[in-house]
Amino acid sequence: MSAAVSGKVVIVTGAGGGIGREIALAMARAGAKVVVNDIGVSLNGEGGTQGPARAVTEEIRRAGGEALANTDSVAAYDSASEVLRAAVEHFGRIDAVVNNAGNLRDRVFHKMSEQEWRQVLDVHLNGSFFMSRAAAPYFREQGSGSLVHMTSTSGLIGNFGQANYAAAKLGIVALSKSIALDMARYNVRSNCIAPFAWSRMTDSIPAETDEEKARVEKLKKMEAGKVAPLAVYLASDMAQAVNAQVFAVRANEIMLMSQPRPLRSVHHAEGWTPESIGEIAMPAMRKHFYALERSPDVIDWDPI
16 A cells, blocks of 8 residues: 555545545555545536535545545635635644635537536636645645646636636636745645546547447446556655646546747847738748637546
8 A cells, every 4th residue: 555645634625526536545545634525516617515515524434544524615705714724623733735626517618608607617626726825824834735626628728618627727826826936935736637537527428329339338447546646646745846847637648738928039129010910920930829729628548
């Protein structure tokens, strides 16, 4: 059994199922004391029960680990702060936060409602900020801490019908980089993982034709548990030199994702006019333009 995070206290949000559950269980197996946070609602926000958080907590305890169930929402500043307060009150400290909680309100952009936009940003982007902000004073005081945020190739590359989700997930990358810059002096690290995994957030993919069924069977190779080892590593002391990075995990692959940097520049001594931009600048840069691609177009090989 790994002891990568032995004795550390780790909060995992959205830990009642899917990737979050697997990360919580892996943290416990690696020696962490785990706060299992989940509000127990469906992906569309229906319901609300302590069941999922309690079930994972009991699973950890039955295996000999230490865990605390928590059902506070990450989508509001005060309730997110309560998650941190509960962790410190119960375990005495906090060493890492995995911002995994998520929801979906998929809709083609021109039909997306204000509510669908706000609900997704509230959980993903605001939730990641609220949890990280609540952890910051504890991390600063003890001079250590690790934040692991879940991003997505929907934001990094693109996807249909997910303007809310993509905007939130790419916002999380910028948030993580800002946290890393501001908190490095306190030995606090902040990194992102873009997970590829078969979970309730992907099992709505159509599987009616033979081609669709074959694709789904390939996607099922991307087990949620495959994401957990990297999350455990990033929360551990082994990752002291890893900060402000964006990784993707797809079955047995770990990818380091690029971050925006200048690709090409053009200069005009007399300054630019709209006409000269069209005649000179755009043709000079056009071969470096990115195509209108989606995540499956760019990462187009089968899961390994």
